[in-house]
Amino acid sequence: MESSEELVAIPLLTTPIESNYRACTIPYRFPSDNPKKPTPTELSWIDLFLNSIPSFRKRAESDESVPDAHIRAEKFAQRYTEILEDFKKDPESHGGPPDCILLCRLREQVLREVGFRDIFKKVKDEENAKAISLFEDVVRLNDAIEDGIKRVENLVRGIFAGNVFDLGSAQLAELFSKDGMSFLASCQNLVPRPWVIDDLDAFILKWSRKSWKKVVIFVDNSGADIILGILPFARELLRRGTQVVLAANELPSINDVTYHELTEIISKLKDERGQLVGVDTSNLLIANSGNDLPVIDLSRISQELAYLASDADLVILEGMGRGIETNLYAQFKCDSLKIGMVKHPEVAQFLGGRLYDCVFKFNEVLS
Structure with missing residues (x-):
């Protein structure tokens, strides 16, 4: 179940869509690899998705909006396990060879086929309520x-701290269900700089020139991520006179914030004058990205977002799925920032960094 409208390419990519843009950072296979045999990289990612099945099944079982949730959750686990095991036998089964976009898409399809629409809804609502109460502080x-x-620099650290709330990572999902997570503790416990990719100084230099007129931010998770990480950062841009477009998923996926949820969150945070703690929000736009996955293919976004993004001079892709796993090397006609925390060992290994390391990749387009 994808977006109901025809999806288009973001007009800011410098790489022609039909030739070089690929929404996948890590090369899963090369032309010389045997098409009938999974590569070591494919196998490690198939295992990563296999390891996440128990936490997804647990969330699905507790979805009170779905009758017979425990039976349907078991069906989901069996069916998705079968698909992943099929890939190990034949990488070209199920529309393969597999990459993170296909593996995510198939997981969402199976959940929807067995009757689940938004298995993380309850935890998203709880985390949003908690984060809203902390926003002003x-x-x-x-x-x-x-x-x-x-x-x-503090605002950037807040984005990383908020990005910890990611229930697509099996380890973090387990940690979260045990202890919950403290935003301020996460801020203090970030891995020290220099991060695995660290262009923060170059970004701050450009920031100090106040040169961006319009910024598009592809947002990630609900809760602390959007409310305590991205929104204070967006508010600071608004305060400087920048127009900000927040692009959120059309349909639910893991604990990513959706367009409708984000609209609701912002209406709760605004005061009676329509301000965010004293800052005017007339320059703040919320766009439906047309996306339904925790990763994003920028050749398939909504026409509304493509129109709004056409004159942006900074694009920000936030989170591991959008900013690291799928678009780390995407080239834009304007400045771009890819920011996210590394939450899978496979990604850390590829980047030569540590688990929970930070990626801050800033590309300035010199006019």
């Missing part, structure tokens, strides 16, 4: 930092 702590450079 987080913003005021940021506002109290008088040094502009230190303030933007």
Whole structure:
């Protein structure tokens, strides 16, 4: 079940869609590989998705909106396991060879086929309510930092801290169900700089010139991620006179925030004058990206977002799925930032970094 409208390419990509753009950062296979035999990379990613099945089944079983949820959850687990095991025998089965986009898409399809629409709805609502109650405090702590450079650095650290809330990572899902997560503790416990990709100094230099007129941010998770990480950062841009477009998924996927949920969150955070803690929001737009996965193929976005993005001078892809696993090397006609935390050992190994390392990849287009 994908977007109901025809999807188009984002007009800001410099690479012609028909030739070089591929929405997959890690090469799963090469032309010389045997098409009938899975590569070591494919096998490791198939195992990663296999290992996530128990946490997805558990979430599905607790979905009170679906009758016979435990029976349907078991069907999901069996069917998706079969598909992944099929890939190990024949990488070309089920529309393969597999990559992270196909593996995510098939997982969503199986969930929907057995009757689940949004198995993370309850936890998203709980986390959104918690984060909304903390939003003003987080913003005021940021506002109290008088040094502009230190303030933007703190806002960036907040994005990383918020991005920890990711239930698509089996390890983090387990940790979350045991202990929950503290946003401020996550801020303090980030791996120290230099990060595995660390262009923060170059970004701050460009930030200090106040040169961006319009920024498009592809957002990631519900809860602390969007409310305590991205929104304080977006508010700071608004305060500087920048127009900000927040692009969120059309349909639910893992604990990613959807377009409808984001609209609701922002209406709850605004005061009676339509402000976000004293900052005017008339320059804040929320767009439906047309996407239904935790990763994104930028050759398939909504026409609305393509129109809104056409004159942006900074594109931000946030989160491991959108900013690291699928678009780390995507080239744009404008400045771009890929920001996210590394939450899979396979990604850490590919990048030569550590688990829970930070990626801050900034590309400036020199005019």
